[in-house]
């Protein structure tokens with residue numbers, strides 16, 4: 133076992149990183165999963181999903197990988213890096229990428245070959261940022277298991293600082309291709325145990341937070357209740373969802389505040 137390749141995966145319990153874990157289950161590798169622990173409301177659900185998906189993988193008769201114990205890292209324990217934080221701020225101002233990429237990048241600097249499971253989605257601000265300020269290239273360190281990395285010869289310094297330390301194993305797959313991947317490998321039920329919502333309502337995905345909206349827009353309406361889909365519809369009708377308004381708020385550096393206020397309001401609102 134000591135000869136096995138170790139694959140390091142940032143595992144959120146979400147759809148994309150859980151798909152990667154399932155993909156790797158058929159390979160003779162050791163998987164070292166990492167979980168970054170903040171104070172999100174969804175934290176316990178994410179950890180429950182990780183445990184449930186890990187159990188399904190370990191119990192599957194075709195599994196040949198070894199999953200090492202999850203390493204949980206507290207966000208406050210990730211060391212500072214002024215250059216990464218400044219680069220992230222500039223990219224965020226221009227492309228609205230998530231605030232989490234600052235600490236993710238600082239963490240990735242300390243873990244060689246860390247995998248970040250971004251999918252191919254038109255709505256992915258991170259992917260759009262990568263394509264705007266740089267390019268990806270394919271690598272094959274593990275036989276038959278290609279992944280993408282940032283092409284440093286064709287990318288800006290800011291992009292390299294924020295995304296340059298990651299491997300991207302599923303960035304060429306759409307959400308629906310990932311759904312098909314779960315099915316083909318015999319993990320259809322496992323797919324329903326993943327968790328992606330930041331602000332659940334009555335234990336169900338809310339339909340209005342960023343990951344929920346992305347999941348709906350990428351074809352996963354089947355994961356949502358009618359109430360969540362209605363909430364999504366309400367969101368798209370609000371002025372905050374208007375691209376022009378969001379662009380203006382972003383330029384004024386008020387987008388995060390506006391999103392935060394909206395989320396506070398949405399939390400207090402009970403589902404219909």
Ligand SMILES: [Zn+2]
Pocket residue numbers: 328329330331332337338339340341342343344345
């Ligand atoms: Zn949500």
